[in-house]
Amino acid sequence: MENEWDSVAFNSRDPVYLQVVRYFKEQIATGKLQAGQVIPSRRELGAMMKINPNTAQKAYKEMEEQQLIVTEGNSPSRITGDGAVLRTIRSELIGEAVDAFVGSVRKVKVPIDELLDLVRTKYMEEMNRQSGSDEGGTNHD
Amino acid sequence: MIKVENVHKRYGLRKILNGVSFTAEKGQITCLIGINGAGKSSLLHAIMGLTPIHGGHIAIDGQPLGTAGYERIAFVPDHLTMPPGMRINEAMRFMEDFYKGWNMARANDLLRFFGLESTExxxxxxxxxxxKFSLMLGLGQDTDYILMDEPFSGIDLFSREKITEVFSSELIEGRGVLFTTHEIAEMERLMDKAVLIQDGKIIRSFDCEAVRYQEGKSVLDVMREVYQS
Structure with a gap:
């Protein structure tokens, strides 16, 4: 399992804490963070992601509220084991990506069948390309 | 909390600070932003009592400035204030002798963190x-607040990156940090609060995450709005 905490590119217009939450969701959806896994402390996260400790704190609070992570007593926080929450994250990320795609392709007014064919072809190409480079051992994504 | 209330200051006939009011909270990183000559350094000097003010009040946790106040605030100036012939370890011993809040163990951690050579x-x-040395002297003191005057000014990229790391580390945890800068691109995600100053007046003071959340604007966006209008 690899997490590249220090290579997250933050944009300057979205709240940093929400970008951190999103990063966690992506890591969960792609299996890089797994159910029940212990996550870094707030202080460690701040140092690793090079963010303000208050922002790390706020991100963790948000993730606790969304039930993404659980913290019991003084033990370190963990990714939730709740399957329903984990499935929600996945569909949420897919939904957002599809919304963005539809939003930009809509302007071109392409017939739906043609569009779906294109998506299928492109998606397969991309998956093949990626699994090829994974075998090469150079892709860390 | 550092509370600056309606502070005025002039040099001769020139007004440097013209009714400045703002607060910097403990446990937060507050950035005082303004172009050169806006009054940033004068304001830090005024908070430290290094220069007289001609009106208004400055209080640290409700108390006016005084010796008790200074023990709770450390100041990192933008230039060396110790003799050039001194070595780093001698400067550290000097701090130990004269500063009550000096924490030698922490200072040694900082020495390693910054990769400083103690005999230089x-x-x-x-x-x-x-x-980095100046920052080590400031952060090496156990104070509730730390003021930094242009910690990034005229410094090479790698030193800047190392100094930026301080702001996401436990070195500042729980303390109130107030620093000035006019280069905010690298720092904007690290600060809690931005205070924009122009012509000796505070023109805007805001919570950075709140502005991103509510208005979808970066600190730089707000600066452009304010300074170019």
Whole structure:
């Protein structure tokens, strides 16, 4: 399992804490963070992601509220084991990506069948390309 | 909390600070932003009592400035204030002798963190090394607040990156940090609060995450709005 905490590119217009939450969701959806896994402390996260400790704190609070992570007593926080929450994250990320795609392709007014064919072809190409480079051992994504 | 209330200051006939009011909270990183000559450094000097003010009040946790106040605030100036012939370890011993809040163990951690060479003479340090040294002297004190005057100014990229790390580390945890800068691109995600100053007046003061959340604007966006209008 690899997490590249220090290579997250933050944009300057979205709240940093929400970008951190999103990063966690992506890591969960792609299996890089797994159910029940212990996550870094707030202080460690701040140092690793090079963010303000208050922002790390706020991100963790948000993730606790969304039930993404659980913290019991003084033990370190963990990714939730709740399957329903984990499935929600996945569909949420897919939904957002599809919304963005539809939003930009809509302007071109392409017939739906043609569009779906294109998506299928492109998606397969991309998956093949990626699994090829994974075998090469150079892709860390 | 550092509370600055309606502070005025002038040099001769020139008004430097013209009714400045703002607060910097403990446990937060507050950035005082303004172009050169806006009054940033004067304001820090006024908070430290290094320069007289001609009106208004400055209080640290409700108490006016005084010796008790200074023990709770450390100041990192933008230039060396110790003799150039001194070595880093001598400067650290000097701090131990004269500053009640000096924490030698922490200072040694900082020495390693910044990769400073303890026998180096202050006069031989590069500008980047001098900035790290000054920061080591400031952060090496157990104070509730730390003020930094232009910690990034004129410094090479790698020194800047190292100094930026301080802001996401436990070195500042729980303390109130107030620093000035006019280069905010690298710092904007690290600060809690931005205070924009122009012509000796505070023109806007805001919570950075709140502005991103509510208005979808970066600190730089707000600066452009304010300074170019």
């Amino acid at each position: 003479r202050l006069g031989n340090m590069s500008k980047g090394t001098a900035a």
